[in-house]
Amino acid sequence: MSVSRRGRPAGPTGPVIGRALRLLDAFDAERRELTLSDLARRAGMPLSTTHRLMQELCAWGAVERGTDGLYRIGLRLWELGSLAPRGPGLREAALPFLEDLSRITRENVQLAVREGAEVVFVERIASSDAVPVLTRVGDRFALTATGVGLVLLAHAPVEVQEELLNGPIVRYTAKTVTDPAQLRRMLADVRSNGFSISDRQVTMDALSVGAPIRDRQGEVVAAVSLVVRHGSTTSHALARLVRTSAQAISRALSV
Amino acid sequence: MSVSRRGRPAGPTGPVIGRALRLLDAFDAERRELTLSDLARRAGMPLSTTHRLMQELCAWGAVERGTDGLYRIGLRLWELGSLAPRGPGLREAALPFLEDLSRITRENVQLAVREGAEVVFVERIASSDAVPVLTRVGDRFALTATGVGLVLLAHAPVEVQEELLNGPIVRYTAKTVTDPAQLRRMLADVRSNGFSISDRQVTMDALSVGAPIRDRQGEVVAAVSLVVRHGSTTSHALARLVRTSAQAISRALSV
DNA sequence: GACAGTCTTCCATTTTCCGGAAAGTGCTCT
DNA sequence: AGAGCACTTTCCGGAAAATGGAAGACTGTC
Numbered sequence: 001m002s003v004s005r006r007g008r009p010a011g012p013t014g015p016v017i018g019r020a021l022r023l024l025d026a027f028d029a030e031r032r033e034l035t036l037s038d039l040a041r042r043a044g045m046p047l048s049t050t051h052r053l054m055q056e057l058c059a060w061g062a063v064e065r066g067t068d069g070l071y072r073i074g075l076r077l078w079e080l081g082s083l084a085p086r087g088p089g090l091r092e093a094a095l096p097f098l099e100d101l102s103r104i105t106r107e108n109v110q111l112a113v114r115e116g117a118e119v120v121f122v123e124r125i126a127s128s129d130a131v132p133v134l135t136r137v138g139d140r141f142a143l144t145a146t147g148v149g150l151v152l153l154a155h156a157p158v159e160v161q162e163e164l165l166n167g168p169i170v171r172y173t174a175k176t177v178t179d180p181a182q183l184r185r186m187l188a189d190v191r192s193n194g195f196s197i198s199d200r201q202v203t204m205d206a207l208s209v210g211a212p213i214r215d216r217q218g219e220v221v222a223a224v225s226l227v228v229r230h231g232s233t234t235s236h237a238l239a240r241l242v243r244t245s246a247q248a249i250s251r252a253l254s255v
Numbered sequence: 256m257s258v259s260r261r262g263r264p265a266g267p268t269g270p271v272i273g274r275a276l277r278l279l280d281a282f283d284a285e286r287r288e289l290t291l292s293d294l295a296r297r298a299g300m301p302l303s304t305t306h307r308l309m310q311e312l313c314a315w316g317a318v319e320r321g322t323d324g325l326y327r328i329g330l331r332l333w334e335l336g337s338l339a340p341r342g343p344g345l346r347e348a349a350l351p352f353l354e355d356l357s358r359i360t361r362e363n364v365q366l367a368v369r370e371g372a373e374v375v376f377v378e379r380i381a382s383s384d385a386v387p388v389l390t391r392v393g394d395r396f397a398l399t400a401t402g403v404g405l406v407l408l409a410h411a412p413v414e415v416q417e418e419l420l421n422g423p424i425v426r427y428t429a430k431t432v433t434d435p436a437q438l439r440r441m442l443a444d445v446r447s448n449g450f451s452i453s454d455r456q457v458t459m460d461a462l463s464v465g466a467p468i469r470d471r472q473g474e475v476v477a478a479v480s481l482v483v484r485h486g487s488t489t490s491h492a493l494a495r496l497v498r499t500s501a502q503a504i505s506r507a508l509s510v
Numbered sequence: 511g512a513c514a515g516t517c518t519t520c521c522a523t524t525t526t527c528c529g530g531a532a533a534g535t536g537c538t539c540t
Numbered sequence: 541a542g543a544g545c546a547c548t549t550t551c552c553g554g555a556a557a558a559t560g561g562a563a564g565a566c567t568g569t570c
Contacts, residue, residue: 015526016271016558017311024335032338036517046560051518053558056272061370069517073339075370079393080279081336083287084328115316115330138334270557271527292547301529306549324548 019045020053024062024073029136033070086113090222091123094213094249098125101226101245105238108133108227110208114152117164119143122222133206133227141202142170144183147210147225150196154187155212155220161187175200195239196225205230209238211246216254224249274300275308279317279328284391288325341368345477346378349468349504353380356481356500360493363388363482365463369407372419374398377477388461388482396457397425399438402465402480405451409442410467410475416442430455450494451480460485464493466501471509479504 026042040050057063061076082088094111102109102125111123118140143149169178190196196210210225224246281297295305312318316331337343357364357380366378373395398404424433445451451465465480479501
């Protein structure tokens with residue numbers, strides 16, 4: 001029946017919610033404002049579909065549309081995001097300690113949590129006279145390279161560790177450790193020492209020292225790190241400092 | 256065909272995205288963790304539907320599910336929210352000035368934007384020895400009562416003003432102005448003076464003074480306010496202070 | 511004024527979504 | 541123990557909502 005004249009008529013091709021969320025994914029730190037066509041291109045959807053979905057998102061306030069026709073993430077979404085427990089709650093508790101750390105060392109301070117097999121940076125305090133770091137709040141990174149990543153990986157569930165160690169490991173520089181056996185040893189060190197060192201594993205001029213933050217139950221929920229220029233200070237002195245700071249934050253979380 | 260034995264089979268009853276977003280709406284500052292049944296109740300949906308929708312949202316990372324089975328807002332949503340231009344961008348630019356204001360006056364400082372016919376508080380610095388205020392970050396309020404609200408309403412598009420002035424006006428206290436004509440006069444004053452005064456219009460013990468923050472184009476995009484105990488200081492001195500601060504923030508926004 | 515780029519509306523087609531019912535969990539109380 | 545209860549998960553036929561090509565409206569540019 002129905003000769004289906006020329007182009008095939010139509011019919012859903014995937015879960016609706018998934019498509020809507022894929023559209024939201026098209027936004028990132030570099031592209032906070034997008035046209036309808038941009039969104040359609042980036043999400044790989046027909047224009048008409050994109051248009052309809054964006055209308056629904058707009059109606060609720062997830063996205064906003066300026067007088068110029070550009071779409072932006074809406075306030076409503078920001079409000080919702082503020083309710084995420086790991087992000088903002090942790091962030092607020094840790095902020096004063098991070099500032100202390102920044103003031104004392106005059107180096108870059110970072111706060112991150114694990115999300116699946118990645119680190120997500122939740123807060124970052126940059127010092128003007130420190131190594132310029134490339135990470136921004138909200139950025140994601142491989143767990144295997146950064147100081148915070150090593151801490152979070154070392155205390156992650158075994159399944160996550162195994163999956164990462166058995167899979168391909170991202171290489172950023174010549175110093176990035178990609179050998180599973182060596183990584184295993186590093187993770188064991190992190191657990192016994194209470195801090196991690198990522199020596200030029202992300203960029204050749206920087207080194208980062210990380211330490212775990214624990215919740216009331218002793219579970220590792222986040223990590224702090226200090227990013228310093230390679231060869232600047234004794235890393236042991238830094239390690240003590242970061243570890244102490246992480247413990248202070250853990251204590252603050254428990255109240 | 257199909258006798259439809261007892262209960263009616265099924266069929267969509269509303270836009271999918273809308274329903275998903277309604278579920279997310281069930282979360283608020285007091286209830287950051289919800290069970291499936293809670294969500295179903297609060298959103299007024301069948302359990303099975305709720306379950307399926309939450310699964311989809313989980314798969315993408317909009318919400319997370321702890322080992323305890325409770326749903327929480329996910330990090331992914333926080334990341335997205337951080338991309339909202341009016342919220343975080345403005346917030347960061349204004350923060351240092353708000354802190355100055357807080358230090359100088361030792362009173363409560365608030366930063367807010369307009370969303371439709373409401374004010375949304377974007378940032379708030381509380382002083383320990385000031386009037387306890389009831390607003391939290393992310394809270395919404397009527398435009399007609401607060402100091403920030405009056406500023407934002409005074410510079411809102413005419414349609415918004417008319418709609419609000421012609422509709423019913425929320426009354427919080429005996430001093431809340433609900434007469435459209437009087438409100439019109441107040442708004443005109445706000446525009447010519449460059450600041451607003453909301454005298455005991457929200458609570459009987461507090462008074463707030465607001466001033467507009469403008470973007471590069473001179474458009475009013477936000478408002479700052481100082482909340483002080485009724486009868487504490489000369490409001491004129493405060494008005495000057497708030498207005499100066501708002502202008503400084505406007506300047507900072509334009510770079 | 512034709513063109514290339516956006517954005518918006520329409521509509522026949524069909525696939526995804528719906529939700530009652532029932533089975534599966536993990537408790538507290540008797 | 542096992543009945544009782546609250547919460548969670550899976551199943552499935554049917555129906556409505558979602559789909560996307562095409563065509564129309566609206567720019568701004570050569």
